[in-house]
Amino acid sequence: MAALNVALIGQGFMGKAHSNAYAQVGHFFPELRKVRRKVVCGRNRERLAAFAKTWEWEQVETDWRRIVERDDIDIVDICTPNALHAEMAVAAAEAGKMALCEKPAANSAVEAAAMAEAAKGVPNMVWFNYRRVPAVELARQLVHEGKLGRIFQYRAAYLQEWGNDFTRPAAWRLSKAAAGSGANGDLNSHLIDTAMMMLGPIREVSATMETFFDEKPDPSRPGETYPVDVDDTVLTQARFANGTLATFEATRFAVGVRNANRFEIHGEKGMLRFDLEELNRLHYVDASAEKRLQGTNTIMVTGPDHPYAAKIWRPGHLLGYEHTFIAALADFLAGLESGEPAQPTLDDALQVQRVLDAIEISAHERRWVETGL
Ligand SMILES: NC(=O)c1ccc[n+]([C@@H]2O[C@H](COP(=O)([O-])OP(=O)(O)OC[C@H]3O[C@@H](n4cnc5c(N)ncnc54)[C@H](O)[C@@H]3O)[C@@H](O)[C@H]2O)c1
Structure with missing residues (x-):
């Protein structure tokens, strides 16, 4: 062909x-x-x-x-x-x-x-692309298989620090007209997509947002500033349609943290924890194990029985950020052949956008807002 x-x-x-x-x-x-x-x-x-x-x-x-x-x-x-x-x-x-x-x-x-x-x-x-981190996909599989049972709480954070760097030039990411929003669209969108992939639709949200500096020094024009009209940080409480409660923290002012994308999922039978800064690992607690032996299992999600890993390197050989894009593209191409479209499609992304819009309304109107999902 x-x-x-x-x-x-x-x-x-x-x-x-x-x-x-x-x-x-x-x-x-x-x-x-x-x-x-x-x-x-x-x-x-x-x-x-x-x-x-x-x-x-x-x-x-x-x-x-x-x-x-x-x-x-x-x-x-x-x-x-x-x-x-x-x-x-x-x-x-x-x-x-x-x-x-x-x-x-x-x-x-x-x-x-x-x-x-x-x-x-x-x-x-x-x-x-974070859907294609093997550890994230493994977490999804475990949640969907019922390994954690009923999920009580989901806690996610996307933390970056570059907002606090005042040597950076003006950029589209800091302009509402070009970016739509700040941390909400940029970082929260990833958290919301991953969370809904795990647990289904988010029904309602309550959020607060802050722009810590509405202007910053312009390095190309000494003494001058440029405006910032997007959120630097957004904190969200949410309730899923399935009853799970969640919190989402997305920020460009997490000084000391370059690019952490974390979640913890607490269910009746155990817990899962992930952080992009250690993307080959998934942490799992089996709450049904004998109490005196309970602790955190650190799973190296690098094969041989893990998503994507077997197609890339031999077991135990680490994967990186770039593999998430390669795997996403592979899923898209495979979907063309199988007729089962790879997710997330624009329909899925629309659901994410509905939640992001509800978060924005909630923050501005200081109230809980239903997403319509
Ligand atoms: N999935 C991820 O992890 C991830 C990471 C970063 C950015 N993004 C997303 O990717 C998109 C781009 O972000 P980026 O970091 O690559 O930005 P960037 O500023 O590095 O690059 C943007 C590019 O768009 C080009 N461009 C702007 N206007 C154009 C026009 N009219 N015609 C043709 N090209 C034009 C610019 O020249 C530039 O090359 C954004 O939507 C961003 O949210 C996703």
Whole structure:
């Protein structure tokens, strides 16, 4: 079968992570349909040319609309600032392209709904890549198999510290118009997606948000500042439809912590604990074991019977951040063959967006808000 021609929009951090996934997926998953790095799109032609050379994209383009119009493109992959996702995904899907999109899907549930609607007829996926950490997938399997029994509490935190760095230039992530929100869309979206993958829909939320600095020094204009109009930190209490209670903490001001993405799940039969900073490990307590032997089991989720691991390295050989993107892409390609679409689709991402919107309303109106899920 002919290779699928990919067009990537955005040559930044995610452009790099996704380029690596396209380059590597056929090495680890040779049975899947091949992908061809056809064209990469960005705004700066000079930097784009260097990027294309490094990551072996065949062509470059500076106008994303021209990509969508091309007959020889099968997949459009969107790695741009959040405000651009909806327009690009809708245009790609309406042109009959498969649509892959970075998270959060959009700036609002209204936008995400339009994307999901446009993409009804085409394969699509949103890159909530942490679903593909083998330890996270193992946790999902254990929860779904009932290993923890009834789940009482779910506790999650996504902690970064870069908000407290005042040497950084103005960036789209600090602008509501470009990013939709701050820590809520950027970090909480990952937590909410993982949590709903584990436990189903979140029914209601109560949240508070803070912007610690609404302006920051602009390094390119000494003495001047630039505005910040998004949340730096968002704290959420939530109740799932199944009755589980949860807390979610997402922040760019967790000074001392670079990129922790943690959850703990407490059920009647035990506990699971994960932290992205140790992504090969899952901690498990079996509360039904003999009391004097009870303690935390540290499972190295690197095979041979663990998700994804066997396809990558031999048992015990560590996996990294990049494998989450390779595995997500592999699942997407496998879904094309099996007819069982890989998750999360834009429909799933719409559910996440509904929760994010409810969190925002709750924080502003200082009350519990139902998500409608
Ligand atoms: N899944 C993850 O773990 C993860 C991590 C980081 C970012 N993200 C998401 O990925 C997306 C991109 O984030 P990033 O960190 O790569 O940002 P970035 O700033 O590093 O890169 C954004 C890219 O978009 C390009 N761009 C902007 N406007 C454009 C336009 N009109 N046409 C073409 N290209 C345009 C920029 O030139 C830049 O190359 C965001 O939605 C973000 O939330 C996801």
